[in-house]
Amino acid sequence: MNKLLKNREALLGLLIALMILAIGLVTPDFLLPSNLLEVYNDTSILIILALGQMLVILTRCIDLSVAANLALTGMVMAMLNSAYPGLPVPLLVLVGAGLGLLLGAFNGLLVWKLGIPAIVVTLGTMSIYRGVIFLLSDGAWVNAHEMSESFVAIPRSELLWIPVLSWVSLAMIGALYYFTRHRRLGREIYAAGNNPTAAFYTGIDVGRTQFIAFCISGLLAGLCGYLWVSRYAVAYVDVANGFELQVVAACVIGGISIMGGIGTVFGCVLGALFLGVINNALPVIGVSPFWQLAISGSVIVIAVIANSRAERRVGRIILKKAALQAN
Amino acid sequence: MDKIMQEPFDKQFESPLESAQAKPQVKPQVKPQLPRIGLSGRLRSWEFFLLLITAAVFLLNSLASPYFLDPWNLSDASFNFTEKAVIALPLAMLIICREIDLSVASIIALASVAMGFAAQSGFGTTLIVLIGIGVGGLCGLANGLLVTRFEIPSIVVTIGTMSLYRGITYILLGDDVLKAYPDGFDYFGQGYVYAMFSFEFVLFLVLAALFFVLLHRTNFGRRTYAIGNNPTAAFYSGIDVARHRLILFVLVGLLAGVASVMLTSRLGSTRPTIALGWELSIVTMVVLGGVNILGGSGTIAGVFIAVFLMGLVTFGLGLLNVPGIVMSIIIGAMLIGVIAMPILLKRFKQRRG
Numbered sequence: 244m245n246k247l248l249k250n251r252e253a254l255l256g257l258l259i260a261l262m263i264l265a266i267g268l269v270t271p272d273f274l275l276p277s278n279l280l281e282v283y284n285d286t287s288i289l290i291i292l293a294l295g296q297m298l299v300i301l302t303r304c305i306d307l308s309v310a311a312n313l314a315l316t317g318m319v320m321a322m323l324n325s326a327y328p329g330l331p332v333p334l335l336v337l338v339g340a341g342l343g344l345l346l347g348a349f350n351g352l353l354v355w356k357l358g359i360p361a362i363v364v365t366l367g368t369m370s371i372y373r374g375v376i377f378l379l380s381d382g383a384w385v386n387a388h389e390m391s392e393s394f395v396a397i398p399r400s401e402l403l404w405i406p407v408l409s410w411v412s413l414a415m416i417g418a419l420y421y422f423t424r425h426r427r428l429g430r431e432i433y434a435a436g437n438n439p440t441a442a443f444y445t446g447i448d449v450g451r452t453q454f455i456a457f458c459i460s461g462l463l464a465g466l467c468g469y470l471w472v473s474r475y476a477v478a479y480v481d482v483a484n485g486f487e488l489q490v491v492a493a494c495v496i497g498g499i500s501i502m503g504g505i506g507t508v509f510g511c512v513l514g515a516l517f518l519g520v521i522n523n524a525l526p527v528i529g530v531s532p533f534w535q536l537a538i539s540g541s542v543i544v545i546a547v548i549a550n551s552r553a554e555r556r557v558g559r560i561i562l563k564k565a566a567l568q569a570n
Numbered sequence: 571m572d573k574i575m576q577e578p579f580d581k582q583f584e585s586p587l588e589s590a591q592a593k594p595q596v597k598p599q600v601k602p603q604l605p606r607i608g609l610s611g612r613l614r615s616w617e618f619f620l621l622l623i624t625a626a627v628f629l630l631n632s633l634a635s636p637y638f639l640d641p642w643n644l645s646d647a648s649f650n651f652t653e654k655a656v657i658a659l660p661l662a663m664l665i666i667c668r669e670i671d672l673s674v675a676s677i678i679a680l681a682s683v684a685m686g687f688a689a690q691s692g693f694g695t696t697l698i699v700l701i702g703i704g705v706g707g708l709c710g711l712a713n714g715l716l717v718t719r720f721e722i723p724s725i726v727v728t729i730g731t732m733s734l735y736r737g738i739t740y741i742l743l744g745d746d747v748l749k750a751y752p753d754g755f756d757y758f759g760q761g762y763v764y765a766m767f768s769f770e771f772v773l774f775l776v777l778a779a780l781f782f783v784l785l786h787r788t789n790f791g792r793r794t795y796a797i798g799n800n801p802t803a804a805f806y807s808g809i810d811v812a813r814h815r816l817i818l819f820v821l822v823g824l825l826a827g828v829a830s831v832m833l834t835s836r837l838g839s840t841r842p843t844i845a846l847g848w849e850l851s852i853v854t855m856v857v858l859g860g861v862n863i864l865g866g867s868g869t870i871a872g873v874f875i876a877v878f879l880m881g882l883v884t885f886g887l888g889l890l891n892v893p894g895i896v897m898s899i900i901i902g903a904m905l906i907g908v909i910a911m912p913i914l915l916k917r918f919k920q921r922r923g
Contacts, residue, residue: 305725353906353910357910357914358913359906359909359910359913360864362725362863363857363863363905363906363909364906366850366853366854366902366905367854367903367905367906368902369850369902370850370898370899370901370902371898371899371903371906373895373898374895374896374897374899374902375899377895378899382893382895480895488729488733491726491729492729492730492733495729501723501725502723531741533744534740534741535737536734536737537733537734537736537737537738537740537741538737539733540731540732540733540734540736540737541730541734541737543729543730543733544716544727544730544731547720547722547727547730548716548720548722550722551720551721551722
């Protein structure tokens with residue numbers, strides 16, 4: 244089982260490498276280390292969000308409100324920054340991450356305490372959070388010149404030749420790896436998603452693990468709110484509109500089972516990188532950006548078909564398979 | 571047997587979510603549920619609860635704006651939700667069957683593009699309409715085949731095809747507009763059958779009646795509930811679960827095609843962004859109508875009332891000049907609130923005695 248998963252990740256990694264090489268054949272400049280770093284940097288936000296989404300999906304839930312959460316926290320930070328330019332940026336980031344955590348916790352509470360399915364809750368909060376941005380901003384934009392210099396500069400500033408944005412995503416990958424592999428809570432998340440009944444009888448509060456997964460997803464979305472708004476130096480109502488689908492897609496491509504309990508941090512990162520490479524490569528090899536949506540759509544479909552093959556070998560419904568063979 | 575399968579009123583006196591909890595909520599039930607029957611059961615039904623809210627919204631609206639009660643205004647307002655409502659009907663059945671289709675809005679767009687090209691190459695109205703519905707059906711078939719042949723959860727498949735179908739419209743159209751529709755084509759979205767009863771509205775009523783019969787009065791409908799309640803048991807009792815789901819996916823696709831005909835005819839043009847984000851409000855309609863998102867329960871009557879409730883809320887707010895994005899807050903809150911309220915009420919009652 245573990246071997247199989249490792250294989251799958253190696254396969255995905257190989258696929259990405261081949262893809263990069265193929266693009267390199269058309270435009271050799273794509274292979275320059277500086278460009279590859281730039282591709283990674285460009286994918287950083289997607290990676291961070293996908294990591295949060297992974298935890299939620301592992302517990303058999305889904306968080307469709309991440310993009311709206313990101314946009315709302317980003318707008319709040321941008322407005323605070325333009326109103327009080329004196330506020331230190333770390334404090335702002337803390338406020339944003341805290342707000343994101345609260346928004347995530349709201350989702351999680353509804354799922355945990357009221358037992359409303361996650362897809363319903365987050366469909367609802369997705370439009371609520373998006374609407375609140377409009378109420379706060381009155382539909383106005385916060386533009387680059389209204390933001391303080393340090394607010395915009397931090398994610399771009401380089402540390403050891405790599406932008407801070409990339410460092411943040413690397414740190415998150417490390418943290419989530421440690422959390423999912425070596426912390427009790429992380430293991431409980433897998434247990435709760437794999438078999439909720441068994442998890443319950445081993446003393447795990449399944450609802451609570453779901454709540455925690457939502458909190459972490461919200462926290463990361465809040466963090467990304469800052470990264471996104473400062474990177475693009477603009478905040479408006481429709482920031483990252485529809486980005487939640489890319490995030491879910493990254494998880495699916497990375498082999499996170501939507502049925503819960505299966506998936507790893509590295510798979511998730513590779514899934515995000517896969518999309519990131521495609522998004523960055525299309526303009527380079529001269530494909531019209533109009534193709535992007537269809538390509539990521541077909542990639543999702545192909546990925547889930549491949550995943551379904553891999554997962555079926557695990558044999559979840561033995562009886563049904565036997566019956567099918569008997570027929 | 572008949573009584574068990576005939577879902578509608580008596581079983582649904584609590585929130586639809588409480589009845590078929592397939593969620594990993596493993597808390598043992600301490601209190602046995604007392605069966606409630608007869609009139610009091612009916613008054614506690616989800617549909618009755620919805621009807622009350624709808625009536626309240628209607629009353630509030632007519633108090634808030636003097637223009638609300640005008641029959642022509644109300645008729646105009648129906649255009650805003652009939653196209654979505656037409657898809658909500660088969661989608662309700664699909665969700666009862668434990669599947670979901672998030673690609674419906676993209677199917678509308680793809681079907682609309684197909685019709686636009688057909689119109690451009692000089693096809694007649696009948697053929698254009700058939701092409702629109704046909705493309706919708708094909709999209710539904712593709713969804714259904716992916717879900718049933720590969721046993722992939724439909725939510726992932728349709729998130730994928732949602733981007734795929736929409737993406738194809740972008741590839742085909744770019745930022746162009748198609749608007750060479752023939753003269754008779756505008757009837758489906760702009761025509762009136764009788765006085766202020768629009769073609770769209772009448773078609774919706776007819777379809778609602780058809781789907782009521784299909785879900786509540788035929789074997790097909792009963793199988794839908796059976797699969798939704800327990801797919802494995804349904805499989806062993808001889809129901810071809812995969813084929814049943816496939817048919818439902820095709821039905822959703824076909825009706826998305828119908829909706830596309832109406833919307834394209836009403837707008838008179840096709841852009842790649844047509845019906846963008848509609849899947850959200852359509853799913854909201856279905857869930858608001860008391861269909862359990864986890865499958866197994868729900869009624870056409872509930873969806874029917876929910877359609878009007880959503881229509882009235884958006885129309886009333888529109889009359890009050892509330893911008894669309896603020897409306898989305900209210901609809902989102904409604905979706906969560908309407909589901910949370912019965913659960914909270916029940917908790918409150920249990921705590922008191």
